Amino acid sequence: MSGHIHVVGLGPGDAAHVTPAASAALAQAGHLIGYGPYLARVSARPGQVIHASDNRAEMERAHHALSLAAAGETVAIVSSGDAGIFAMAATLFEAIETLGEAGQRVDVTVVPGVTAMVAAAARLGAPLGHDFCAISLSDNLKPWETILGRVRAAAEADFVLAFYNPISKARLWQLGEILKLLRTIRAPRTPVIFATAISRPDEHVQVADLANAEPKMADMRTLVIVGSSASRCVPRGDDDVWIYTPRRAAAA
Numbered sequence: 001m002s003g004h005i006h007v008v009g010l011g012p013g014d015a016a017h018v019t020p021a022a023s024a025a026l027a028q029a030g031h032l033i034g035y036g037p038y039l040a041r042v043s044a045r046p047g048q049v050i051h052a053s054d055n056r057a058e059m060e061r062a063h064h065a066l067s068l069a070a071a072g073e074t075v076a077i078v079s080s081g082d083a084g085i086f087a088m089a090a091t092l093f094e095a096i097e098t099l100g101e102a103g104q105r106v107d108v109t110v111v112p113g114v115t116a117m118v119a120a121a122a123r124l125g126a127p128l129g130h131d132f133c134a135i136s137l138s139d140n141l142k143p144w145e146t147i148l149g150r151v152r153a154a155a156e157a158d159f160v161l162a163f164y165n166p167i168s169k170a171r172l173w174q175l176g177e178i179l180k181l182l183r184t185i186r187a188p189r190t191p192v193i194f195a196t197a198i199s200r201p202d203e204h205v206q207v208a209d210l211a212n213a214e215p216k217m218a219d220m221r222t223l224v225i226v227g228s229s230a231s232r233c234v235p236r237g238d239d240d241v242w243i244y245t246p247r248r249a250a251a252a
Helices: 020-028 058-070 088-099 116-124 144-156 174-183
Strands: 004-009 031-035 049-053 074-079 107-111 132-136 160-164 191-196 204-209 222-226 232-235 241-244
Touching: 004 020, 004 058, 004 088, 020 074, 020 107, 031 058, 049 058, 058 074, 058 088, 074 088, 088 107, 116 160, 116 191, 116 204, 116 222, 116 241, 132 144, 144 160, 144 174, 160 174, 191 241
Parallel strands: 004 074, 004 107, 031 049, 031 074, 132 160
Antiparallel strands: 160 222, 191 204, 191 222, 232 241
16 A cells, blocks of 8 residues: 655745645645654644654655655655755655655655745845746755856856855855855845845844855855846835846846
8 A cells, every 4th residue: 555745845934834735735644754843843733743853864754754655654744945945855756766666656745835035035025036046055965066167157147046055054164155256247236135034033134235245144044145137126215125136138
């Protein structure tokens, strides 16, 4: 008998951003699997079994979910934001691929969620109003030179840039290197958004121009958005601004 795996995005933090589909999937599951702090955001019903693990145990979580589903259980794997963006959905399908035919017999539903870059953009207006690119600055799973190459290419192509995982206790210098690179490509007055703990009680949002943006404005909970050459700031009183990127692009 084959069970079912729901891969669920919990949104950026506020319970209001958990979709009805995500709530329904969580309610159906007999087992909840995920990174401990993310599972702490779920109100488990009586009888549900909680399987919390460390942040770097993604593949172990995926194989655990597959083993439970293979035994006929209904499982929900949780991620923050959207499960398909720098999160558990890709890891689960990688595990399914390695298992071959056995993995393919398990039913999987990926439930979309509100990702951090969408929530952060909404706080400031519409900075993602035109073409944009999302890049994780973590080098845990890809080489630093690959990150630099992708950031350089996206910056030169004039995408709005959304940076996930910009800094951590083990990566204190990398955001500074990225900002240094961007200053060789983008104008000094390019708007940079630092959205920390977006939609949570301790939310903090800062806007700086690229010339004055500093790594200390970010921590591991921050989503960084760097505008394109078309991005605009519109005053909204009290030294605050809306930021948007027009949908109309000039000819190259």
